[in-house]
Amino acid sequence: MSLSVKHLLGIKELQTQDIEQIFQTADNFKQVLQRQIKKVPALRDTTVVNLFFENSTRTRISFELAEKRLSADTVNFSASGSSVSKGETLIDTVNNILAMKVDMIVMRHSASGAPWFLAQHVDASIINAGDGTNEHPTQALLDAYSIREKLGDLKGKRVTIIGDIMHSRVALSNIFCLNKLGAEVTVSGPPTLIPKYIQDLGVKVEYDVKKALQNCDVANVLRIQLERQHKPLFSTLREYSLYYGINKDMLDSLQKEILIMHPGPINRGVELNSDVADSANSIILDQVENGVAIRMAVIYLLSGKTALGE
């Protein structure tokens, strides 16, 4: 038994059984992480490079911890301060790193599709840690895993994704992942931040956030990605917060309990108020905790492919 893919580029390419297998393996790693010795020797023979061409806190630390707790050797690379600024191409950078006997690549890049491009040109297994506005597969896996942990099987569960759907790789990966697991997905937010024809992905659109909250079991709230918005798509952050920000009053008015998720980093007071982010409904820190187990599972399951030279 192993995954049907050699790389984890996007959720789009995964089979449902791959996702199930990642979850089952993550269950084991989650148990390992609760021990006094949070480490297993499985990947003693593997070296992983974390290539981050874009900023990251959670994902990067999470991947690095996952690698270390599998006993893999890790090398960290960030674009700033590297030879990328001297004009080296992506393939040259990566091949030079691989020449130093590195087995696996974890990459975040601001260009959508960068990991697919790289996969065509290098031999090592590649894990996409976020590419532009396209996919962020491990985030979607840990999100679905966290929902499964709280609510059980995802089949028939209603998940609303709220906010900057247009620029969010978390949204796209979540949509693919939740659809494959049989959940019903609704997206909500200002019309300017929801792509046209998104219904074609099998999701519903609800522009009224209150209605969207009323009809869901889980709300996954996304950050407004001002760094990707090259023209103004809403007037001010204050106005966005007023119409689309989630606060405690909104949750209280629902007469039911829903789970609140956020992939981080949170802009408190914009898309999510502190009284919601820190409430009992919030599973934001569970998501972060599960992230390490999910990434251990992905790295472990893909590591076989590297050594076999498939």
Next chain:
Amino acid sequence: MKTLLDHKQLDITLQRLAHQLVENHLTFQDTAIIGIQPRGIWMSGRIAELVRKITGQQNIDYGMLDITFYRDDVHQGDIHVPSLTDINFSIENRNVVLIDDVLHTGRTIRSAMDALIDFGRPKKVELMVLIDRRFSRELPIQPDYAGRIVDTIITQKVKVYWAEKDQKDEVVLID
């Protein structure tokens, strides 16, 4: 294919092993039983149950240990899928009896000892197996309790069937 132990013989053998265990550990105050996943847990479950009957102690520490992440062949062949580890007691300074169905090369037991040490430092570790394939060892590991010792060649295979999983109790030697 040859039957090494049928249902009746298997039952008698397990009874003997359980009695030997009680003989050495008496009340099981300082002893825990741990079965090795995936196939050792059927035997360890039976042994734990027999020990409970013999000693009259109901609260015997019993757990399961998965060794997947400790194997020395993680990257040879297909990747191994892990099973559940469930050890909800301390093994620190206690006697641990590891149980597996077949002892062959000894590599599984090597992995199991590494995995076990990650949970604490036991006072003593013992090994109980149902079948000891004594001439197939690749590591210096020997059982403390063995149900049946068999001389096999490397191409032969010993298969243990458990009623809980395989709908019958039988040990067979396959050529």
